[in-house]
Amino acid sequence: MNIKTLSFLAISIILLNGCATQATSTFQYNEKQSNRINNEEVVNKSFESAWSDLVRHLAKSFYDVNNIEKESRLINVSFSTDSPEKYIDCGNTIRTFKQGSEKLNYDYDVAENTNYKYGAGKSNDGVFAFVGHVKRSTNLEGRINIYVAPKGENTEISVNTRYIFTISISGSVNTENMHGQVVRAEPISQSPTIISFNTNKPNKSDEGISCFSNGVLEAEILKMAKLN
Numbered sequence: 001m002n003i004k005t006l007s008f009l010a011i012s013i014i015l016l017n018g019c020a021t022q023a024t025s026t027f028q029y030n031e032k033q034s035n036r037i038n039n040e041e042v043v044n045k046s047f048e049s050a051w052s053d054l055v056r057h058l059a060k061s062f063y064d065v066n067n068i069e070k071e072s073r074l075i076n077v078s079f080s081t082d083s084p085e086k087y088i089d090c091g092n093t094i095r096t097f098k099q100g101s102e103k104l105n106y107d108y109d110v111a112e113n114t115n116y117k118y119g120a121g122k123s124n125d126g127v128f129a130f131v132g133h134v135k136r137s138t139n140l141e142g143r144i145n146i147y148v149a150p151k152g153e154n155t156e157i158s159v160n161t162r163y164i165f166t167i168s169i170s171g172s173v174n175t176e177n178m179h180g181q182v183v184r185a186e187p188i189s190q191s192p193t194i195i196s197f198n199t200n201k202p203n204k205s206d207e208g209i210s211c212f213s214n215g216v217l218e219a220e221i222l223k224m225a226k227l228n
């Protein structure tokens with residue numbers, strides 16, 4: 001056996017026994033404590049004036065007016081947004097990802113959209129590494145009951161919202177060889193996480209995510225009743 005043959009065999013053995021660089025990741029969820037928000041207010045206007053002003057401004061806003069019952073003193077509206085972080089707080093998440101010289105840090109509000117990578121282990125023989133590429137999309141929708149009633153010469157208004165927060169996960173888990181090349185990609189299949197809660201009544205999902213209103217939406221509607 002000559003030197004060239006020995007060299008070829010040695011290189012072949014190294015290639016066969018080579019290992020893919022395993023990816024590692026960490027995860028930390030930080031739950032925030034909710035504070036009671038103000039969702040009731042007495043407006044220095046007559047009932048007729050406050051009712052008319054509120055209905056007019058709601059009709060011009062991003063809310064969909066579903067029902068108006070003046071005799072019952074109730075207005076019901078609904079909404080939907082792809083920017084839930086403006087209206088709710090579900091804590092924040094800190095993630096890290098490391099694979100070889102690549103180091104990534106993710107720090108995001110649970111209510112907002114984000115993308116991240118995570119280490120999903122490696123094959124038993126160590127030849128392949130598995131890396132998850134996640135696209136995380138969030139949505140918020142809900143219905144709001146607005147109660148408007150006379151209180152002396154003024155008007156009492158209360159805003160109660162039913163929030164429905166949805167987290168959708170998509171992406172893929174890639175199989176990488178020792179050279180970092182993707183040899184296979186499997187789509188991530190995961191049911192959406194849905195968390196429902198009301199104004200001043202936080203709720204926690206089965207996954208331990210706690211969500212509550214930050215009061216922006218309620219304050220926005222109360223403000224409408226004060227405008228002329």
